[in-house]
Amino acid sequence: MPKLWNETIETHRQAVRDATLDTTAALVAEHGLTSVTMSKIAEKTGIGRATLYKYFPDVESILSAWHERRISAHLHELATVRDRVADPAARLEQVLKAYALIHQERVRHHNEPYGAELAALLHPDEHVAHAQHHLREMFRELLEQAAAAGAVRDDIAAGELATYCLHALTAAGGLPSEPAAERLVEVTLAGLRPPDATHPANTAG
Amino acid sequence: MPKLWNETIETHRQAVRDATLDTTAALVAEHGLTSVTMSKIAEKTGIGRATLYKYFPDVESILSAWHERRISAHLHELATVRDRVADPAARLEQVLKAYALIHQERVRHHNEPYGAELAALLHPDEHVAHAQHHLREMFRELLEQAAAAGAVRDDIAAGELATYCLHALTAAGGLPSEPAAERLVEVTLAGLRPPDATHPANTAG
Numbered sequence: 001m002p003k004l005w006n007e008t009i010e011t012h013r014q015a016v017r018d019a020t021l022d023t024t025a026a027l028v029a030e031h032g033l034t035s036v037t038m039s040k041i042a043e044k045t046g047i048g049r050a051t052l053y054k055y056f057p058d059v060e061s062i063l064s065a066w067h068e069r070r071i072s073a074h075l076h077e078l079a080t081v082r083d084r085v086a087d088p089a090a091r092l093e094q095v096l097k098a099y100a101l102i103h104q105e106r107v108r109h110h111n112e113p114y115g116a117e118l119a120a121l122l123h124p125d126e127h128v129a130h131a132q133h134h135l136r137e138m139f140r141e142l143l144e145q146a147a148a149a150g151a152v153r154d155d156i157a158a159g160e161l162a163t164y165c166l167h168a169l170t171a172a173g174g175l176p177s178e179p180a181a182e183r184l185v186e187v188t189l190a191g192l193r194p195p196d197a198t199h200p201a202n203t204a205g
Numbered sequence: 206m207p208k209l210w211n212e213t214i215e216t217h218r219q220a221v222r223d224a225t226l227d228t229t230a231a232l233v234a235e236h237g238l239t240s241v242t243m244s245k246i247a248e249k250t251g252i253g254r255a256t257l258y259k260y261f262p263d264v265e266s267i268l269s270a271w272h273e274r275r276i277s278a279h280l281h282e283l284a285t286v287r288d289r290v291a292d293p294a295a296r297l298e299q300v301l302k303a304y305a306l307i308h309q310e311r312v313r314h315h316n317e318p319y320g321a322e323l324a325a326l327l328h329p330d331e332h333v334a335h336a337q338h339h340l341r342e343m344f345r346e347l348l349e350q351a352a353a354a355g356a357v358r359d360d361i362a363a364g365e366l367a368t369y370c371l372h373a374l375t376a377a378g379g380l381p382s383e384p385a386a387e388r389l390v391e392v393t394l395a396g397l398r399p400p401d402a403t404h405p406a407n408t409a410g
Contacts, residue, residue: 156388163376164392171372175365183361187369191396 017055020045021066024059029109033059071131074102078138089151092142093189096165100172100181107173136162143192153194161192222260225250226271233268234314276336279307283343294356297347298394301370305377305386312378341367348397358399366397 023045027036036059042052056062081098085091139162146152152161168188172181228250232241241264247257261267286303290296344367351357357366373393377386 160385160388163379164373164389167376168369168373171368174368180365183365184369187396191392
């Protein structure tokens, strides 16, 4: 059964890869990049140094892969939240909230001993640009659906509203608690409501 | 009249300093940092190389001073807009709009040939942190005054609303036109309105 065998190999490779990423991120966050070597990573992951080099050429490439995996996980998390809710308005609110909390968590990591150093290393690359595009498209679709349901204004393009949401919610990184992040989502959502609902006198304007 | 003489000296020094900053920023934006030397800067500014070294030790320190001057100019611009309008709601709107346009302009510079390289050099330093604190305080006060006038919700701390505004308006950097930036300000302001004005049924909640 070569297919099953290949799957086993692939599962094993994925497990080694994942363990390497986890170990490296933990080592860098704890000790700083300059004190983390390929030997140290191999030792802590429990694999040989030669094996590690079959997966990654250097520490930077491991961190880049770790970052890529984290971004994919965030996108997957948001898609899961989206697909769990049927009502367009509630769906939008849930995804905005999940995104705000991801940002709050991200800044918490940034404040770990070597978190800022790690963040500075993770330059925006092609993968990040792709993820940001994907995220903006997801928000744009959610906003279009909510606008069609009458919960969001339709006099401003959904793409512009998506840009507003994505920026407004990054404010969660500067807020101290989950309730504060929830208030931010509430304020951000209030900005999206149809103007005729908020300003009955201005419907014609 | 030693006082006048000192003022003349000071005015002259300030003029040389300003000219140096302008020249350096223009040279870096046009040719990139690596091709800009102290000699080149002195030549283009029209001063001697020895004179330039009396003002600045290296190119990086000139760029840092240039950045500091630009941030101060932006804060001054926002304060001028603020002090021009008496009505708290209109004042808030005008300052938010000015801030959005500053951000749009900033990203336009970023997209110049070597704009991104220049931006990457201008690391957030103490001066930037001080300016951000100052900006947040300015927004917080404007929001408190607008809340006292009934134009902004007062059930969420003005500091949290300031954080929301500052982040939401950075979205202007991704918007293509001034009308788009104005729509962003409109949406951001809508998020700030008292909930009883937008949701009459929820006043008790």
